[in-house]
Amino acid sequence: xxxxxxxxxxxxxxxxxxxxxxxxxxxxxxxxxxxxxxxxxxxxxxxxxxxxxxxxxxxxxxxxxxxxxxxxxxxxxxxxxxxxxxxxxxxxxxxxxxxxxxxxxxxxxxxxxxxxxxxxxxxxxxxxxxxxxxxxxxxxxxxxxxxxxxxxxxxxxxxxxxxxxxxxxxxxxxxxxxxxxxxxxxxxxxxxxxxxxxxxxxxxxxxxxxxxxxxxxxxxxxxxxxxxxxxxxxxxxxxxxxxxxxxxxxxxxxxxxxxxxxxxxxxxxxxxxxxxxxxxxxxxxxxxxxxxxxxxxxxxxxxxxxxxxxxxxxxxxxxxxxxxxxxxxxxxxxxxxxxxxxxxxxxxxxxxxxxxxxxxxxxxxxxxxxxxxxxxxxxxxxxxxxxxxxxxxxxxxxxxxxxxxxxxxxxxxxxxxxxxxxxxxxxxxxxxxxxxxxxxxxxxxxxxxxxxxxxxxxxxxxxxxxxxxxxxxxxxxxxxxxxxxxxxxxxxxx
Amino acid sequence: xxxxxxxxxxxxxxxxxxxxxxxxxxxxxxxxxxxxxxxxxxxxxxxxxxxxxxxxxxxxxxxxxxxxxxxx
Numbered sequence: 001x002x003x004x005x006x007x008x009x010x011x012x013x014x015x016x017x018x019x020x021x022x023x024x025x026x027x028x029x030x031x032x033x034x035x036x037x038x039x040x041x042x043x044x045x046x047x048x049x050x051x052x053x054x055x056x057x058x059x060x061x062x063x064x065x066x067x068x069x070x071x072x073x074x075x076x077x078x079x080x081x082x083x084x085x086x087x088x089x090x091x092x093x094x095x096x097x098x099x100x101x102x103x104x105x106x107x108x109x110x111x112x113x114x115x116x117x118x119x120x121x122x123x124x125x126x127x128x129x130x131x132x133x134x135x136x137x138x139x140x141x142x143x144x145x146x147x148x149x150x151x152x153x154x155x156x157x158x159x160x161x162x163x164x165x166x167x168x169x170x171x172x173x174x175x176x177x178x179x180x181x182x183x184x185x186x187x188x189x190x191x192x193x194x195x196x197x198x199x200x201x202x203x204x205x206x207x208x209x210x211x212x213x214x215x216x217x218x219x220x221x222x223x224x225x226x227x228x229x230x231x232x233x234x235x236x237x238x239x240x241x242x243x244x245x246x247x248x249x250x251x252x253x254x255x256x257x258x259x260x261x262x263x264x265x266x267x268x269x270x271x272x273x274x275x276x277x278x279x280x281x282x283x284x285x286x287x288x289x290x291x292x293x294x295x296x297x298x299x300x301x302x303x304x305x306x307x308x309x310x311x312x313x314x315x316x317x318x319x320x321x322x323x324x325x326x327x328x329x330x331x332x333x334x335x336x337x338x339x340x341x342x343x344x345x346x347x348x349x350x351x352x353x354x355x356x357x358x359x360x361x362x363x364x365x366x367x368x369x370x371x372x373x374x375x376x377x378x379x380x381x382x383x384x385x386x387x388x389x390x391x392x393x394x395x396x397x398x399x400x401x402x403x404x405x406x407x408x409x410x411x412x413x414x415x416x417x418x419x420x421x422x423x424x425x426x427x428x429x430x431x432x433x434x435x436x437x438x439x440x441x442x443x444x445x446x447x448x449x450x451x452x453x454x455x456x457x458x459x460x461x462x463x464x465x466x467x468x469x470x471x472x473x474x475x476x477x478x479x480x481x482x483x484x485x486x487x488x489x490x491x492x493x494x
Numbered sequence: 495x496x497x498x499x500x501x502x503x504x505x506x507x508x509x510x511x512x513x514x515x516x517x518x519x520x521x522x523x524x525x526x527x528x529x530x531x532x533x534x535x536x537x538x539x540x541x542x543x544x545x546x547x548x549x550x551x552x553x554x555x556x557x558x559x560x561x562x563x564x565x566x
Binding site for chain 1: 511516517518556
């Protein structure tokens with residue numbers, strides 16, 4: 001933090017912790033840290049992936065959110081049954097804004113909600129029969145569906161329904177994969193375990209499906225995009241860059257993804273992974289089982305895009321490497337114009353982030369391209385390996401906060417006074433009412449895409465639109481504003 | 495005795511990854527690392543030590559192996 005030294009940051013953390021009772025303070029202290037780039041292993045300075053304190057306002061989600069919302073939900077040609085009471089599916093329906101092509105209700109089902117709508121009698125007598133009936137109905141109503149996944153909600157685990165047996169039976173009956181996913185919400189400490197469970201379900205029920213089928217014609221330039229994020233069309237603005245380089249994108253998960261694409265992923269030459277947190281498990285598995293190398297890339301902001309494109313090209317021959325340079329050169333005028341336009345308006349502004357998955361570290365480069373400085377960052381559900389990767393990206397003495405509570409976040413903002421906060425919908429209105437410009441960095445605030453060169457232009461425009469919005473000068477009611485006479489008096493007395 | 499996935503990172507060093515423990519460390523040294531055998535005591539950069547019975551011939555990485563913690 002340019003304005004704060006390491007000692008000041010540490011003192012701020014201590015000050016914020018003062019409000020807690022002893023036991024909670026001891027626990028929360030482990031989750032807050034001042035960044036120190038000399039630390040190589042994050043576990044020495046910050047603890048992550050632990051159970052949240054009871055009674056604090058955590059911003060985390062559940063395992064069901066991780067599986068249904070992130071990994072399985074966006075697979076568009078499958079039906080994902082929210083198995084259990086109606087709420088989990090209904091309240092999360094179509095909220096993710098992962099755009100897809102296709103006819104909803106005919107061959108794609110992305111924004112639809114399928115639920116077994118558990119009632120009291122299903123809890124008492126078990127819901128397996130209902131699930132069977134539901135799968136049969138789906139097959140009858142939507143004959144073009146490629147498969148079904150059963151996303152368990154909490155009661156399924158509590159009453160011990162055997163969804164695996166139902167899935168096995170129905171797979172045989174309909175000849176389409178029916179995937180049971182044991183992602184009951186109470187599992188794990190956050191949505192992170194849901195990602196892992198969902199990855200394991202993909203491994204067990206999808207990846208091996210075409211192992212003995214050599215019918216797919218491969219090329220030496222086959223790649224797969226895994227964990228593309230795909231809010232407001234991110235997947236496509238990433239994909240075109242790879243295709244312009246001469247690579248063939250065989251599969252794209254899970255945004256705008258399909259079951260056949262997932263089944264073909266083991267045939268590619270390289271897995272490109274954007275959302276490390278939610279998809280690293282499956283990439284590691286494919287590396288071991290099929291010998292496919294994987295790499296993380298970052299398509300936020302021109303500096304990181306160029307870096308990533310070169311890194312990706314290094315896996316291939318000289319043609320691709322030359323193409324990568326050509327792609328970077330092609331977009332140069334475009335992104336330089338964006339920087340020339342917005343940088344003067346955003347230069348020196350301070351940003352605080354609190355998001356999940358990959359963005360707390362990935363978007364730092366994009367902000368820096370616009371001359372902005374990230375002064376604090378944190379993850380909802382990261383593990384140690386995420387913080388290992390974050391420490392190097394962040395400046396010295398900046399704030400790191402893991403699973404931040406509502407109180408802590410507010411206290412930090414009051415003291416650090418950032419010019420912009422990037423977080424989710426739950427935080428948005430608190431900070432806007434405090435008069436701090438805010439962007440939702442989960443859903444791009446209903447804008448997007450932000451990935452790739454095309455996305456960067458939109459990203460820069462959105463940040464400018466928010467930070468320099470005239471409304472921030474009107475936070476005080478006109479009759480409460482000091483009059484010209486009073487202002488002069490204050491100026492005179494000072 | 496955790497299942498450990500051993501893989502090479504970009505620089506060619508071996509990484510020791512325990513999914514359950516959410517632990518990813520670089521391997522500092524391996525007791526037996528030759529063309530015939532791989533294994534024995536494995537020291538990680540964080541100071542912890544693990545043991546695996548030497549495997550002959552050396553496994554192809556990445557691979558999942560079962561390690562045992564060396565108690566001292």
